[in-house]
Amino acid sequence: MTANDEFADALGMMLPRLRRFAFSLSRSPADADDLAAQAVERALRSRAQFMPGTRLDSWLFRITRNLWIDEARSRQRKAAWEAPPEEGERQGFDGAAAIEQSAELATVMRAMGQLPDEQREVVALIMIEGLGYREAAEALGLPIGTVSSRLVRGRNALLASLGAGADT
Structure with missing residues (x-):
């Protein structure tokens, strides 16, 4: 063996x-x-x-x-x-909600497209990409104050364009 x-x-x-x-x-x-x-x-x-x-x-x-x-x-x-x-098993696809979200996204993207370039890039970096003011300022090579004011102007323009008013 x-x-x-x-x-x-x-x-x-x-x-x-x-x-x-x-x-x-x-x-x-x-x-x-x-x-x-x-x-x-x-x-x-x-x-x-x-x-x-x-x-x-x-x-x-x-x-x-x-x-x-x-x-x-x-x-x-x-x-x-x-x-x-x-x-x-409890999950489902709500087609109506998907269509509504798609329409809302298209509306927001059109409103973003109407912003001046300097506002659009700040709004995109901070509100969409989630960067902080300092990170956005470093990425764009701008002072934080400039980033802050462009963000406020861009956000207000977006809200006005979307019909939500600039007060929110």
């Missing part, structure tokens, strides 16, 4: 213990099966890293635990960025 056969036999004998350990980590039979299978796959690929004469069970448990930590981290990241699937 070769060393590989001995390793495979010992690995096979560890499967019930490995699955129990995986279940203790995941608390789910399906996840435990997947985790144990991943651990066996990793152990077989990393066979050369196992030191003969050391405890195979400890090595396999460490592999399983590391895989579970990776899985738990992945699930946390996913939960932080993805909504649950049932949220998608």
